Amino acid sequence: MFVTITFPDGSERRYESGVTGAEIAASIGPRLAKAAVAVKLNGVPTDLSRAVTQDGTVEIVTEDSEEGRHVLRHSAAHVMAQAVLDLYEGAKFAIGPPITDGFYYDFQVEHPFTPEDLDRIEARMAAIVAEDQPFERDELSVPEALEVFSDQPFKTEIIESVDEQEGAGGSEVSVYRNHAFVDLCRGPHVPSTKRLKAVKLMRSAGAYWRGDENREQLQRIYGTAWENKAALAAYLERLEEAEKRDHRKLGQELELYSFPSELGSGLAVWHPKGGLLRTIIEDYSRRTHLAHEYEIVATPHVAKADLWQQSGHLDFYAEGMYPGMVLDDSTEYRMKPMNCPFHILIFRSRSRSYRELPLRLFELGTVYRYERSGVIHGLMRARGFTQDDSHIFCEEKDIAAELQNLLDFTLMVLRDFGFTEFEADLSTKDPEKYIGSDELWDKAEDALRLALETADLPYDVAEGEGAFYGPKIDVHVRDAIGRRWQLSTLQVDFAQPENFDLLYATDHNTRERPVMIHRALMGSIERFVGILIEHFAGALPAWLAPIQATIVPVADRHIDYASEVADRLRAESLRIEVDSADDTVGEKIRRAITQKHPAVLVVGDTDIAEGTAGLRLRGEDERRGVKVDEVAATLADMCRLPR
RNA sequence: GCCGGGGUAGCUCAGUCGGUAGAGCGACGCACUCGUAAUGCGUAGGUCACGGGUUCGAUUCCCGUCUCCGGCUCCA
Numbered sequence: 001m002f003v004t005i006t007f008p009d010g011s012e013r014r015y016e017s018g019v020t021g022a023e024i025a026a027s028i029g030p031r032l033a034k035a036a037v038a039v040k041l042n043g044v045p046t047d048l049s050r051a052v053t054q055d056g057t058v059e060i061v062t063e064d065s066e067e068g069r070h071v072l073r074h075s076a077a078h079v080m081a082q083a084v085l086d087l088y089e090g091a092k093f094a095i096g097p098p099i100t101d102g103f104y105y106d107f108q109v110e111h112p113f114t115p116e117d118l119d120r121i122e123a124r125m126a127a128i129v130a131e132d133q134p135f136e137r138d139e140l141s142v143p144e145a146l147e148v149f150s151d152q153p154f155k156t157e158i159i160e161s162v163d164e165q166e167g168a169g170g171s172e173v174s175v176y177r178n179h180a181f182v183d184l185c186r187g188p189h190v191p192s193t194k195r196l197k198a199v200k201l202m203r204s205a206g207a208y209w210r211g212d213e214n215r216e217q218l219q220r221i222y223g224t225a226w227e228n229k230a231a232l233a234a235y236l237e238r239l240e241e242a243e244k245r246d247h248r249k250l251g252q253e254l255e256l257y258s259f260p261s262e263l264g265s266g267l268a269v270w271h272p273k274g275g276l277l278r279t280i281i282e283d284y285s286r287r288t289h290l291a292h293e294y295e296i297v298a299t300p301h302v303a304k305a306d307l308w309q310q311s312g313h314l315d316f317y318a319e320g321m322y323p324g325m326v327l328d329d330s331t332e333y334r335m336k337p338m339n340c341p342f343h344i345l346i347f348r349s350r351s352r353s354y355r356e357l358p359l360r361l362f363e364l365g366t367v368y369r370y371e372r373s374g375v376i377h378g379l380m381r382a383r384g385f386t387q388d389d390s391h392i393f394c395e396e397k398d399i400a401a402e403l404q405n406l407l408d409f410t411l412m413v414l415r416d417f418g419f420t421e422f423e424a425d426l427s428t429k430d431p432e433k434y435i436g437s438d439e440l441w442d443k444a445e446d447a448l449r450l451a452l453e454t455a456d457l458p459y460d461v462a463e464g465e466g467a468f469y470g471p472k473i474d475v476h477v478r479d480a481i482g483r484r485w486q487l488s489t490l491q492v493d494f495a496q497p498e499n500f501d502l503l504y505a506t507d508h509n510t511r512e513r514p515v516m517i518h519r520a521l522m523g524s525i526e527r528f529v530g531i532l533i534e535h536f537a538g539a540l541p542a543w544l545a546p547i548q549a550t551i552v553p554v555a556d557r558h559i560d561y562a563s564e565v566a567d568r569l570r571a572e573s574l575r576i577e578v579d580s581a582d583d584t585v586g587e588k589i590r591r592a593i594t595q596k597h598p599a600v601l602v603v604g605d606t607d608i609a610e611g612t613a614g615l616r617l618r619g620e621d622e623r624r625g626v627k628v629d630e631v632a633a634t635l636a637d638m639c640r641l642p643r
Numbered sequence: 644g645c646c647g648g649g650g651u652a653g654c655u656c657a658g659u660c661g662g663u664a665g666a667g668c669g670a671c672g673c674a675c676u677c678g679u680a681a682u683g684c685g686u687a688g689g690u691c692a693c694g695g696g697u698u699c700g701a702u703u704c705c706c707g708u709c710u711c712c713g714g715c716u717c718c719a
Contacts, residue, residue, distance in 0.1 A: 112646065112647055113647085114647085114648090115648085202713095203647090203713060203714075204646095204647070204713090204714085205646070205647065205713060205714030205715065206645065206646025206647065206714065206715055207646080207714070207715045207716090208645080208646095208715055208716065211715075211716070212716085213644080213645065213715075213716045213717085217645060217646055217715075218646090218715095219646080219647085220646095220714070220715080222713095222714080252654080253654090259710095259711090261650095261692080261709070261710045261711080264709090264710090265709090265710070265711090312719095313719085316719065317719055319717095320717095320718085320719070337719090338719085369718090369719095371717085371718075372644055372645095372716080372717065372718095373644070373710095374644065374645070374646095374714090374715080374716080374717090375644095375716085375717065375718075376711095381718075467719060468719090469719090552678090552679080554676080554677065554678050554679095555676040555677055555678095556676060556677095557676075558676095582675090582676090583677095583681090583682085584675095584676095584677060584681080584682060585677065585678055585679060586677090586678090586679065586680060586681070586682090587680085587681055587682085588679090588680095589678095589679050589680060590679090590680035590681060591680090591681090592680095593679095593680060594680080600679080602678060602679060603678095604677090604678055605678090606678090607678095614678070614679070616679065621679095622678090622679055624678080624679090
């Protein structure tokens, strides 16, 4: 008996029936055999040891592919659980999946793990790896499995839920054994523990069983695993790089902002350079909105609780709001968590005609949200922040055009700030929880989808993830080190126009309800600054840099000339600083570079004589003796606003 | 909010097995007047997060609060 195997390149080979993935890999080449960790049979990931008895396609999964690392990490999670169960008597283990860049496993143990515990566990894992224990697959019936895991309540719960899904009786679960350790698992796994050549435990943390905060809190250990030590080292270096970019650290080093504990958690103060950066961004935002037919409004930070009642916030969002302030004996006020009700009141302040639609009200609106203390993270998740917020009131028939227009505008803005890679999520109707007609939802979803397709934006559909009042698009960007950040959100809203009974007069003088689009492009100015800082590692594009050039006089006698050059450059609207401190030239250059200034000028005797300066642009070599007019032209060009 | 770990000079950190503390950088002063990533010397600077308890004595041990970090949950 023979089987015919088709490979990814289309070639075919015949093997004796019962051949294993490992043997197939070996038949192709010894290096492939060595790198193989699993095999995909007809697209299904499978152990290398599994016998192949039917014709089909085979793809060898190697340890240096994403899928291969997935297998490594899954196996590493097993070995970690094995080590923990060896070392901690009575430990219960829950689930341990591979994740991006690593794996974790959740345990219930008497005491939370300390860093020393992690060292012990890592050492035990190394011993298990050295023992070269083979992973063996076994299939058990549900009752058998329940017997094997009788003292493991979490495993029991998983098996029982498998049973429910598959229907009682007859269903099987697979388990993997290595040595005395056995775990419930779909697989596949590496052939043996010795394939785990580069594993490191990273940290421990609390985590709720099944992600439910009402259930047991377990102790999770995170680890990472790679195909070799070099890949592990590269990963750790990447983490370090990300740490260097941390906007909280850079914000302090570059004197942009701080979070004084006296203010309370999640509240930032902006220092002069950060204030300038914000202003540059806000000016850009106002300018571009005005150029795109938005109208700028301004609204207060508090409003009567009645308003939040009418908008539905007190019913649906109360725990995210700061508590009320009762004034004049009876009237309660609340800080605003959103700007929409104010913009709605502006819309409703007089009767509106179809001729004024779409009406686009824009505000850099500061809102306050009482985020749970554990979620606050620098500027990324704060309790007070400013949204570049707009509410667009339009006729139902115009939704599609307006959304397309809006998505183009969004991408233009993000590109202006140096982002080049975009992805989107389209969140659709939750069939359990929504208001408005199906017809309207379908229309809005189609309009959003069309806008995404017209903009040629790759997107995922998040089925049922829309808010109860309408579907939405979230736009994500990729930063310089590949991380994904959600920035813009475009949300169709059927509820608020209803809540506030908004109407406009049509061309037949009938009354219709407008549709509202709720959108923020940068999301929040604070968060946006944080993402920019991390994206550029603090080295902001010249047009955003609070200081665009530093002038370094070589000696005190050159200070006057430095000031003249500074004035000449300031006449070009450049932001210039003269560093006249009593330090060496080298020290001043170093400071300017460390502070990520886009340009450094050095002026000395020869420059005074010739009307020149030494020019050193970020990332380039110095050029001496550049005419000041040329410096001005170069810098003005480099610092030009995107629009 | 939950679990774990922190909070010592402006910053980064060391230290005190309970007897009120130290470095580097920064700041300030003096000398140097310097040509592309740290000139030298000196000086000042701390209620050891805050409140309470134990103790002859607490920065150190205990409790509480605030706050930060890493996760979990959450992110309309």
